Amino acid sequence: MILKGKAWKYGDDINTDLIIPARYLNTSDPLELAKHCMEDEDPDFPKKVSKGDFIVAGKNFGCGSSREHAPISIKATGVSAVIAKSFARIFYRNAFNMGLLILECAEADDISTGDELEVDTEKGLIKNLTKNKSYQIKPIPPFMEELLSAGGLMEYVLKKRES
Amino acid sequence: MGMTITEKILADHCGKKEVSPGELIMAKVDLVLANDVTAPIAIKEFEKTGAKDVFDKTKIALVPDHFTPNKDINSAEQAKLVRDFAKKYGIVNYFEIGEMGIEHALLPEKGLVVPGDLVIGADSHTCTYGALGAFATGVGSTDVAACFLTGQAWFKVPESIKFIVYGKRKSFVYGKDIILYIIGKIGVDGALYKAMEFEGEGISELSMDSRFSITNMAIEAGGKSGIIAPDDKTIEFVKTRAKREWKIYYSDKDAKYSEIYEINLSDVEPQVAFPHLPENTKPVSESTNVKIDQVVIGSCTNGRMEDMRITAKILRGKKVAPYVRLIIIPATQEIYKNCIKEGLVDIFIDAGAVVSTPTCGPCLGGHMGILAKGEKAIATTNRNFVGRMGHPESEVYLSNPAVAAASAVLGRIGSPEELGIKESE
Numbered sequence: 001m002i003l004k005g006k007a008w009k010y011g012d013d014i015n016t017d018l019i020i021p022a023r024y025l026n027t028s029d030p031l032e033l034a035k036h037c038m039e040d041e042d043p044d045f046p047k048k049v050s051k052g053d054f055i056v057a058g059k060n061f062g063c064g065s066s067r068e069h070a071p072i073s074i075k076a077t078g079v080s081a082v083i084a085k086s087f088a089r090i091f092y093r094n095a096f097n098m099g100l101l102i103l104e105c106a107e108a109d110d111i112s113t114g115d116e117l118e119v120d121t122e123k124g125l126i127k128n129l130t131k132n133k134s135y136q137i138k139p140i141p142p143f144m145e146e147l148l149s150a151g152g153l154m155e156y157v158l159k160k161r162e163s
Numbered sequence: 164m165g166m167t168i169t170e171k172i173l174a175d176h177c178g179k180k181e182v183s184p185g186e187l188i189m190a191k192v193d194l195v196l197a198n199d200v201t202a203p204i205a206i207k208e209f210e211k212t213g214a215k216d217v218f219d220k221t222k223i224a225l226v227p228d229h230f231t232p233n234k235d236i237n238s239a240e241q242a243k244l245v246r247d248f249a250k251k252y253g254i255v256n257y258f259e260i261g262e263m264g265i266e267h268a269l270l271p272e273k274g275l276v277v278p279g280d281l282v283i284g285a286d287s288h289t290c291t292y293g294a295l296g297a298f299a300t301g302v303g304s305t306d307v308a309a310c311f312l313t314g315q316a317w318f319k320v321p322e323s324i325k326f327i328v329y330g331k332r333k334s335f336v337y338g339k340d341i342i343l344y345i346i347g348k349i350g351v352d353g354a355l356y357k358a359m360e361f362e363g364e365g366i367s368e369l370s371m372d373s374r375f376s377i378t379n380m381a382i383e384a385g386g387k388s389g390i391i392a393p394d395d396k397t398i399e400f401v402k403t404r405a406k407r408e409w410k411i412y413y414s415d416k417d418a419k420y421s422e423i424y425e426i427n428l429s430d431v432e433p434q435v436a437f438p439h440l441p442e443n444t445k446p447v448s449e450s451t452n453v454k455i456d457q458v459v460i461g462s463c464t465n466g467r468m469e470d471m472r473i474t475a476k477i478l479r480g481k482k483v484a485p486y487v488r489l490i491i492i493p494a495t496q497e498i499y500k501n502c503i504k505e506g507l508v509d510i511f512i513d514a515g516a517v518v519s520t521p522t523c524g525p526c527l528g529g530h531m532g533i534l535a536k537g538e539k540a541i542a543t544t545n546r547n548f549v550g551r552m553g554h555p556e557s558e559v560y561l562s563n564p565a566v567a568a569a570s571a572v573l574g575r576i577g578s579p580e581e582l583g584i585k586e587s588e
Contacts, residue, residue, distance in 0.1 A: 013351055013440060017548040021555075022527040026230060026237035028204045040550040060352040060385060064546060065527070066287040068204055068303040089356050089387055090287055094303035143187050143317070154208055157309045 001121045003080045003101075005052035009113040010041060012058035016091065019062065019070040033069050034076035051078035054119070056111045058084065061102075062091025071100040081119060083108055083126065083137075096144050097153035104138035111135075165415030167323040168392055169358040172298040172412055176281040184322040184419075192222070193407075194275060195310040196284030198266055198523075199227035199238070201303075202245045205285060208308035217252050218314035224256040224275060224284075225249050226266040229523045234530035264495025264521045267291035267379060267463035272495055274404030278393045278411050283307070283316050288463050288545065290386065293378035294371065295401065296393035296411060298358075301382060321387045322421040323358040323414075328365030330428035334586040335579055337473070338373030339465055339543065339563040341365070342380040343434035345426065347444030355385035357421060360414065365428045366391055371400045372469035376563075379464045380545050383441040435541070435576060436561035439549045447566050447578045457488045457540040458571040459552070460564050461519075462526045465543035466494025468501055470564040475507040477568035477579050483515035484574030490532045492519045516571070528552045534559075541570045 038045035061084035081101040150156035176190040230238035249257035278296035292299035381389030432446035524531030526544040534553030547559035
């Protein structure tokens with residue numbers, strides 16, 4: 001899969017309260033949540049982001065609460081993948097379970113807001129077209145690949161039950 | 164090769180003799196939990212599958228505690244969805260607000276989690292139950308939906324980090340201070356994906372309530388779980404409450420740890436975590452120049468009976484400083500009732516506090532104590548992220564109940580000693 005889009009760059013320890021503040025958790029409607037995505041970190045994010053863009057961040061992205069509203073809100077903004085140096089574990093499993101692509105990249109710090117990126121998930125490579133550089137993506141573990149190709153955990157579980 | 168307590172519990176729940184870190188397993192779950200914020204997504208996902216029934220109506224716990232008593236119409240709709248689901252499938256452990264409590268205080272109190280259990284919950288502080296010698300971890304709503312269907316969940320067996328806590332505890336140092344001190348040392352991702360195992364005389368000396376505060380905040384260090392092997396105090400706690408038989412596991416002497424830390428309690432003062440991460444800790448003695456607008460004492464971290472008694476000890480005969488709001492939230496109805504019986508509620512109200520029905524409310528900026536722009540609060544809760552308790556430009560400082568109560572009286576962050584109170588009195 002080849003994905004192309006612009007990077008929106010954030011720092012370390014972007015927690016789930018920044019991604020979707022609890023004051024909006026009285027709904028689970030994806031489009032409603034998308035209106036407030038990243039609000040306490042970057043209030044204009046929902047207006048600025050275009051379909052296919054990437055969120056890029058430092059270490060421990062998605063730390064804090066287990067709220068699945070966080071990956072749901074990101075996905076509903078049209079972001080095609082989150083690229084970070086590392087992910088907090090509940091966010092990590094939530095993303096695979098509900099079908100948001102997340103990619104670990106040790107060199108994520110090199111990417112800046114506005115950089116045009118081309119991600120090749122098969123080759124495990126991110127091309128930074130603006131800076132004319134490329135970075136390795138940490139390979140996705142086989143089980144996570146299975147979840148992704150099934151279309152998420154529920155589909156995976158249902159397929160297993162059928163077989 | 165030796166195994167840790169965590170590896171043993173996971174192995175037993177996936178029908179294997181042994182498991183090792185990194186291994187991916189499908190394991191049977193003893194209890195699956197969700198609340199009024201996370202259950203609605205799980206329920207919708209579950210119902211999409213067309214399943215006729217849940218895997219076991221006795222092994223699901225639904226606790227509407229976050230935005231309850233319903234704070235607005237949307238929250239009421241979410242709570243209703245959970246209630247309707249509980250009715251439809253006959254979920255045994257659904258807790259209406261009159262018998263409710265903050266989930267992680269409630270489930271151990273009701274004897275629904277016992278030593279040796281494997282518990283998942285769509286709430287990050289599910290790791291609290293590790294204080295009972297259970298493996299418990301927070302997951303998302305989709306995990307819970309799949310578990311409603313199958314009774315199972317997938318896990319990567321975590322590496323374990325051992326924390327050996329020893330030495331003499333200083334005055335007004337509790338489980339909360341030990342865990343804040345550890346997070347200050349290793350950082351908010353210092354235990355990322357790992358099980359945090361706590362042991363030593365500094366742990367065995369602690370009450371169960373204090374131990375729950377420690378395992379509760381394992382997630383604030385990025386941990387998958389926190390765990391304390393059962394001892395006499397654990398058994399004493401569960402024996403009158405447990406609804407099922409329990410099983411006790413211990414780590415083997417030759418079990419493998421990715422890291423081992425030693426914590427000498429003679430180095431640990433009561434801690435204060437400054438905005439906006441729990442790792443920004445300082446001893447209270449270096450935190451005394453912060454004026455505060457609000458104090459919250461409660462939450463799944465510090466809303467238990469010991470916390471209420473400590474709070475009362477500090478507030479007895481004192482008054483909350485002018486223009487400071489003190490909000491005290493006993494974590495469960497049983498704790499609330501005991502606060503009334505023991506006369507603690509009189510002390511709280513005479514001091515100028517408000518006492519609320521159990522709710523997560525202000526901890527996550529839901530309701531019952533939201534901060535305005537520029538306001539500062541000290542709270543016994545677990546997170547001090549940007550906007551956590553209200554306006555994105557408000558600030559939250561984390562502490563134990565003794566420091567929080569003393570700060571309410573002082574009108575700034577400070578210690579009980581500044582009020583001339585001694586722990587032993």
